[in-house]
Amino acid sequence: TPMFQCFSLGKKSSSPPGKKKEEVKLAGVGIVFSVGPDKGLYITELCPGGAAEESGVLRKGDCLIAVDGHNVYQEEEGEVVSRILGKFGSEVALKFRRYVVVPDGTPIGKAQFVSISPCLRRGKPAELPPSAGIGIILKQHGDNFFVKSMSSDGPAEASGQIKVHDMLVAVNGHETTGMQITEVSKLITGRLGTRIRLHLLRRSESEPVG
Numbered sequence: 193t194p195m196f197q198c199f200s201l202g203k204k205s206s207s208p209p210g211k212k213k214e215e216v217k218l219a220g221v222g223i224v225f226s227v228g229p230d231k232g233l234y235i236t237e238l239c240p241g242g243a244a245e246e247s248g249v250l251r252k253g254d255c256l257i258a259v260d261g262h263n264v265y266q267e268e269e270g271e272v273v274s275r276i277l278g279k280f281g282s283e284v285a286l287k288f289r290r291y292v293v294v295p296d297g298t299p300i301g302k303a304q305f306v307s308i309s310p311c312l313r314r315g316k317p318a319e320l321p322p323s324a325g326i327g328i329i330l331k332q333h334g335d336n337f338f339v340k341s342m343s344s345d346g347p348a349e350a351s352g353q354i355k356v357h358d359m360l361v362a363v364n365g366h367e368t369t370g371m372q373i374t375e376v377s378k379l380i381t382g383r384l385g386t387r388i389r390l391h392l393l394r395r396s397e398s399e400p401v402g
Contacts, residue, residue, distance in 0.1 A: 219280040219314040231266045243312040254308060258287035278314050285311045325381050330360060335370045362391035
Protein backbone atom coordinates (compact mmCIF):
# COMPACT_ATOMS: atom_id res chain seq x y z
CA THR A 193 0.00 0.00 0.00
CA PRO A 194 1.55 3.34 -0.98
CA MET A 195 1.99 5.88 1.79
CA PHE A 196 2.92 9.55 1.65
CA GLN A 197 4.32 10.92 4.89
CA CYS A 198 5.46 14.42 5.77
CA PHE A 199 7.86 15.05 8.64
CA SER A 200 9.66 17.91 10.31
CA LEU A 201 13.40 17.39 10.27
CA GLY A 202 14.54 16.84 13.82
CA LYS A 203 17.71 15.75 15.52
CA LYS A 204 21.09 16.39 13.97
CA SER A 205 22.51 13.23 12.50
CA SER A 206 25.74 14.35 10.84
CA SER A 207 28.11 13.05 13.53
CA PRO A 208 28.69 9.27 13.73
CA PRO A 209 27.46 7.69 16.98
CA GLY A 210 30.06 7.74 19.74
CA LYS A 211 32.32 10.19 17.93
CA LYS A 212 33.11 13.35 19.86
CA LYS A 213 32.62 16.69 18.19
CA GLU A 214 35.69 18.63 17.19
CA GLU A 215 36.97 21.28 19.57
CA VAL A 216 37.18 23.92 16.82
CA LYS A 217 34.30 26.37 17.09
CA LEU A 218 32.84 27.09 13.66
CA ALA A 219 31.11 30.36 12.91
CA GLY A 220 29.57 32.25 10.05
CA VAL A 221 29.07 35.92 9.32
CA GLY A 222 25.42 36.38 10.28
CA ILE A 223 23.65 35.81 6.96
CA VAL A 224 20.54 33.76 6.22
CA PHE A 225 20.17 32.60 2.62
CA SER A 226 17.33 31.21 0.55
CA VAL A 227 17.50 29.40 -2.79
CA GLY A 228 16.12 31.44 -5.69
CA PRO A 229 14.36 30.25 -8.86
CA ASP A 230 17.74 30.24 -10.63
CA LYS A 231 19.19 28.02 -7.84
CA GLY A 232 21.36 30.88 -6.65
CA LEU A 233 21.62 31.76 -2.94
CA TYR A 234 20.07 35.11 -2.03
CA ILE A 235 20.28 37.02 1.24
CA THR A 236 16.97 36.96 3.08
CA GLU A 237 18.20 38.19 6.45
CA LEU A 238 21.20 39.92 8.00
CA CYS A 239 21.51 38.96 11.66
CA PRO A 240 21.68 41.99 13.98
CA GLY A 241 25.21 42.56 15.20
CA GLY A 242 26.69 40.13 12.68
CA ALA A 243 29.69 40.86 10.50
CA ALA A 244 27.55 41.08 7.37
CA GLU A 245 25.20 43.67 8.83
CA GLU A 246 28.02 45.67 10.39
CA SER A 247 29.83 45.85 7.03
CA GLY A 248 27.05 48.17 5.83
CA VAL A 249 27.44 47.07 2.19
CA LEU A 250 25.11 44.07 1.96
CA ARG A 251 21.34 44.01 1.68
CA LYS A 252 18.48 41.57 1.25
CA GLY A 253 18.26 40.21 -2.30
CA ASP A 254 22.01 40.19 -2.96
CA CYS A 255 23.05 36.96 -4.72
CA LEU A 256 26.16 35.10 -3.54
CA ILE A 257 28.60 34.46 -6.39
CA ALA A 258 31.90 33.42 -4.82
CA VAL A 259 33.49 32.41 -1.50
CA ASP A 260 37.24 32.95 -1.14
CA GLY A 261 37.54 33.16 -4.92
CA HIS A 262 35.60 29.93 -5.55
CA ASN A 263 32.54 30.30 -7.80
CA VAL A 264 29.54 29.04 -5.79
CA TYR A 265 26.68 30.28 -7.97
CA GLN A 266 24.14 27.43 -8.29
CA GLU A 267 26.31 25.19 -6.11
CA GLU A 268 24.55 22.91 -3.62
CA GLU A 269 23.38 24.82 -0.56
CA GLY A 270 25.19 22.62 1.93
CA GLU A 271 28.46 22.93 0.02
CA VAL A 272 28.24 26.71 0.01
CA VAL A 273 27.53 26.90 3.73
CA SER A 274 30.50 24.64 4.49
CA ARG A 275 32.71 27.08 2.56
CA ILE A 276 31.42 30.08 4.52
CA LEU A 277 31.73 28.47 7.92
CA GLY A 278 35.15 28.52 9.49
CA LYS A 279 37.15 29.04 12.64
CA PHE A 280 35.73 31.67 14.93
CA GLY A 281 37.50 34.99 14.26
CA SER A 282 38.91 34.00 10.86
CA GLU A 283 38.11 35.95 7.69
CA VAL A 284 36.19 34.96 4.58
CA ALA A 285 36.03 36.85 1.28
CA LEU A 286 32.57 36.91 -0.28
CA LYS A 287 31.40 38.21 -3.64
CA PHE A 288 27.78 39.17 -4.27
CA ARG A 289 25.83 40.32 -7.31
CA ARG A 290 23.15 42.99 -6.99
CA TYR A 291 20.52 43.97 -9.54
CA VAL A 292 20.15 47.74 -9.76
CA VAL A 293 18.49 50.32 -12.00
CA VAL A 294 20.56 53.41 -12.77
CA PRO A 295 19.32 56.66 -14.34
CA ASP A 296 20.03 57.00 -18.05
CA GLY A 297 17.69 59.80 -19.05
CA THR A 298 14.77 57.45 -19.78
CA PRO A 299 11.65 56.97 -17.62
CA ILE A 300 12.59 53.39 -16.64
CA GLY A 301 16.35 53.74 -16.33
CA LYS A 302 18.98 51.15 -17.18
CA ALA A 303 19.11 47.76 -15.45
CA GLN A 304 22.49 46.29 -14.63
CA PHE A 305 24.37 44.11 -12.14
CA VAL A 306 26.95 45.44 -9.71
CA SER A 307 29.40 43.44 -7.60
CA ILE A 308 29.93 43.74 -3.85
CA SER A 309 32.97 41.99 -2.39
CA PRO A 310 33.27 42.32 1.40
CA CYS A 311 35.87 40.51 3.49
CA LEU A 312 34.10 39.53 6.71
CA ARG A 313 35.29 38.17 10.04
CA ARG A 314 33.50 35.02 11.17
CA GLY A 315 31.81 35.39 14.51
CA LYS A 316 28.16 34.42 14.23
CA PRO A 317 26.33 31.07 14.12
CA ALA A 318 25.86 29.14 10.89
CA GLU A 319 24.18 30.93 7.97
CA LEU A 320 21.54 28.21 7.90
CA PRO A 321 20.00 26.11 10.66
CA PRO A 322 21.96 22.91 11.40
CA SER A 323 21.26 19.96 9.15
CA ALA A 324 19.00 17.26 10.53
CA GLY A 325 17.31 14.02 9.59
CA ILE A 326 14.13 12.27 10.69
CA GLY A 327 15.70 9.53 12.81
CA ILE A 328 15.63 6.80 10.19
CA ILE A 329 18.32 4.33 9.08
CA LEU A 330 18.05 2.77 5.63
CA LYS A 331 19.55 -0.38 4.15
CA GLN A 332 20.04 -1.00 0.45
CA HIS A 333 18.85 -4.15 -1.29
CA GLY A 334 19.52 -4.13 -5.02
CA ASP A 335 18.29 -0.80 -6.38
CA ASN A 336 15.90 -0.18 -3.51
CA PHE A 337 16.11 1.17 0.04
CA PHE A 338 14.31 -0.21 3.08
CA VAL A 339 13.81 1.05 6.62
CA LYS A 340 16.31 -0.79 8.80
CA SER A 341 15.64 0.97 12.10
CA MET A 342 14.39 4.23 13.61
CA SER A 343 15.61 6.40 16.47
CA SER A 344 13.26 6.18 19.43
CA ASP A 345 13.13 9.97 19.73
CA GLY A 346 13.05 10.81 16.01
CA PRO A 347 10.14 12.21 13.96
CA ALA A 348 9.77 8.97 11.94
CA GLU A 349 9.22 6.82 15.04
CA ALA A 350 7.01 9.45 16.66
CA SER A 351 4.69 9.50 13.64
CA GLY A 352 3.68 5.90 14.29
CA GLN A 353 3.16 5.47 10.53
CA ILE A 354 6.49 3.99 9.42
CA LYS A 355 7.57 0.42 10.06
CA VAL A 356 10.85 -1.45 9.72
CA HIS A 357 11.09 -3.04 6.23
CA ASP A 358 8.97 -0.33 4.56
CA MET A 359 10.44 0.45 1.13
CA LEU A 360 11.35 4.03 0.29
CA VAL A 361 10.12 5.03 -3.16
CA ALA A 362 10.56 8.79 -3.27
CA VAL A 363 11.62 11.81 -1.22
CA ASN A 364 9.85 15.09 -1.99
CA GLY A 365 8.87 13.66 -5.37
CA HIS A 366 12.37 12.45 -6.26
CA GLU A 367 12.36 8.71 -6.99
CA THR A 368 15.07 6.92 -5.03
CA THR A 369 15.23 3.64 -6.96
CA GLY A 370 18.71 3.16 -8.38
CA MET A 371 20.24 6.02 -6.40
CA GLN A 372 23.39 5.79 -4.32
CA ILE A 373 22.88 5.74 -0.55
CA THR A 374 24.76 9.05 -0.26
CA GLU A 375 22.31 10.65 -2.70
CA VAL A 376 19.32 9.41 -0.71
CA SER A 377 20.88 10.66 2.53
CA LYS A 378 21.22 14.14 1.05
CA LEU A 379 17.54 14.11 0.09
CA ILE A 380 16.44 13.13 3.58
CA THR A 381 18.77 15.51 5.40
CA GLY A 382 17.87 19.19 5.43
CA ARG A 383 17.40 22.29 7.48
CA LEU A 384 16.34 21.77 11.08
CA GLY A 385 12.57 22.23 11.41
CA THR A 386 11.73 22.01 7.70
CA ARG A 387 9.28 19.46 6.31
CA ILE A 388 9.94 16.41 4.15
CA ARG A 389 7.54 14.21 2.19
CA LEU A 390 8.25 10.47 1.89
CA HIS A 391 6.62 7.96 -0.43
CA LEU A 392 6.82 4.46 1.09
CA LEU A 393 5.58 1.03 0.12
CA ARG A 394 4.71 -1.68 2.62
CA ARG A 395 4.55 -5.35 1.78
CA SER A 396 2.27 -7.80 3.50
CA GLU A 397 3.48 -9.19 6.82
CA SER A 398 3.89 -12.63 5.25
CA GLU A 399 6.23 -11.36 2.55
CA PRO A 400 9.69 -10.49 3.94
CA VAL A 401 11.55 -7.46 2.64
CA GLY A 402 15.20 -7.73 1.64
